[in-house]
Amino acid sequence: MGRNTEKFDAIVAGAGIWGATIARRLAEAGKRTMVLEKRAAVGGNVRCETDPGTGIEVHVYGSHIFHTHIPEVWEFVSRFAAFNGYQHKVLARYGGKTYFLPLGLALINAFFNVDLKPLEVQLFMANEANSKALFDAFFRGYTSKQWGRPPEEIDPSIIKRVPVRSSYDVNYFNDTLQGIPLDGYNSLFERLLDHPLVTVKCNSVFTLDDAEKTDVPVYYSGPLDALFKNRFGPLPWRSLRFERETVDVADFQGTSVVNYTEAKVPFTRIHEFKHYHPEKKEVMAAPKTVIMREYPSEWHPGDEPYYPVDSADSRELLGKYRAEVDALNARRAGSGFRLVVGGRLGSYRYFDMDKSVEAALAVPLE
Ligand SMILES: Cc1cc2nc3c(=O)[nH]c(=O)nc-3n(C[C@H](O)[C@H](O)[C@H](O)COP(=O)(O)OP(=O)(O)OC[C@H]3O[C@@H](n4cnc5c(N)ncnc54)[C@H](O)[C@@H]3O)c2cc1C
Structure with missing residues (x-):
């Protein structure tokens, strides 16, 4: 960290949407807040770049669409951005043709060349040959690529968990509150962090040594294994x-x-x-x-982490790192320091942006 943090009441390590939301709340509660961000810019994985040749906003870490059904979350983010009302639709290419996802009347009727009515969809999908054909076309290959496993290992029971719509609604998300910030995600972060009590330092990695030297609460959304110097091995x-x-x-x-x-x-x-x-x-x-x-x-250590790999081993490893957080907090009790861990990296969980904001709004502030 290498800087004097004495004049601050709290440290936020990680300026993704979880950390930026916490920082805003801290500042609005009157706390002088230091935000440390490892990368050269704030925004975490929601960060965008404007393509110089075309002026197009490029989502550097993959497409990000803000969508939620949680009014408090929408109200909070709407203080910092006006949204353009974009409604997300996803198409799927299979066998040289293009279909509308998710599974619904548009896809099923086109794929099977049938003309089902809404009330006929569930019965049609209960037929194993139909659900297998859909699974093979739209899930087996995709999921095997996503998780790096041979298609044969992909469990057909996935399709039982995929909701099937009995309508032509091709809106990818069920959430009515949806859109992209009109002037881009980066501006959303700039406004979130634009407060006289917030100081942002980029290119600053918060470490365990910093935690030992700090006497104010720390809200950390980096990876837990890295914070504890990978002492039990890396989370996959x-x-x-x-x-x-x-x-x-x-x-x-x-x-x-x-x-x-x-x-x-x-x-x-x-x-x-x-x-x-x-x-x-x-x-x-x-x-x-x-x-x-x-x-x-x-993923190899040092690569960008995107999706946590859920397994008995990774859950056990996560438990060990969480116990380190508890031990650190117990040892430093009474010092003013407290480590609060959250966000997708700290929790080792996939969160959509709205769930990250919801979680950050619920964190009790010290
Ligand atoms: C491919 C992909 C697509 C997605 N699409 C959507 C979507 O369409 N809609 C949606 O709602 N959500 C989407 N998400 C989820 C979204 O990216 C997350 O909800 C969001 O990024 C979580 O924010 P965060 O603050 O928890 O984490 P991050 O954005 O990862 O922020 C954590 C920050 O902490 C910093 N950091 C790490 N270690 C340290 C340290 N030691 N010291 C200081 N800083 C540190 C990192 O550099 C990073 O900036 C998608 C995710 C993926 C993987």
């Missing part, structure tokens, strides 16, 4: 590799995300970012577009 993750390309065409795929569900196609999706801002007429009409292919990849 699945990673992603993104391949970005500027294409000389006004519209590459007609929508923001297309999933490629076949195992033989090496990537899982193509993102086309200009479609997140249909209100930007000039950008939409420009003769170029930016696309990004997403390749799931094995």
Whole structure:
């Protein structure tokens, strides 16, 4: 950390959406707050870049759509951003054709070349041959690529957990509160952290040594294993590799995300970012577009962690690291220091952005 933090009442380590929300709350509660961020910029995995050639907002860590059904979360983020009302739709390419996800009348009728009515869908899907055909086309290959396992190992029971819609509703999320910040995610973070009691330091890694020297509460959303110097070994993750390309065409795929569900196609999706801002007429009409292919990849220590790998081993490891947090807090009790851990890395859990904000709004402030 290497800086004097005595004049602060709290430290927030990690300026993703969890940490930035906590920092705002601390400042509004009158606490002088130091935000330390390991990367060169705030925003965590929601960080975007403006492509210099086209002016298109590129979601550096993969497409991010804000969606929620939690009014308090929507109210909170709406203080810092106006949203454009974008409603997310995802298409799937299989066998040379394009289908509307999620599983609903549009996909089922097109795939089986039938004309089901809403009340006929459940019965149709109860037929094992039908559900197997859908599973094989849209889930087996995709899931095997995502988790790096042979398609044969993918459990067909997945499809029983996938909700099937008996309607032509092709909105990917069920949440009515949805959109992309009109002036981009980075501005949302700038406004969240723009408070006279908040000081932000980028390129600053919070470490266990810092924790030992600090006498104020610390809200940490980095990885737990890294904080404790990997003393029990690394928690496993699945990673992603993104391949970005500027294409000389006004519209590459007609929508923001297309999933490629076949195992033989090496990537899982193509993102086309200009479609997140249909209100930007000039950008939409420009003769170029930016696309990004997403390749799931094995994670090795040092790689970007994206999806936690849930297994008996990883749960046991997580338990050990959590016990270290409790032990540290017990040892430092009475000093003013307290380590509060959260966010996707600290919790070792996948959270959508709204769930990260909800969790951050619920953290009791010291
Ligand atoms: C591919 C992908 C797509 C997604 N799409 C969506 C979507 O469409 N909609 C949605 O709602 N959610 C989506 N999410 C989830 C979303 O990314 C998370 O909800 C969000 O990033 C969680 O924020 P966070 O603050 O917990 O973590 P992060 O964004 O990871 O922020 C943690 C921050 O802590 C910093 N840090 C780490 N260690 C330290 C340290 N020791 N000291 C200081 N700083 C440190 C990191 O650099 C990082 O900036 C997606 C996730 C993935 C993987």
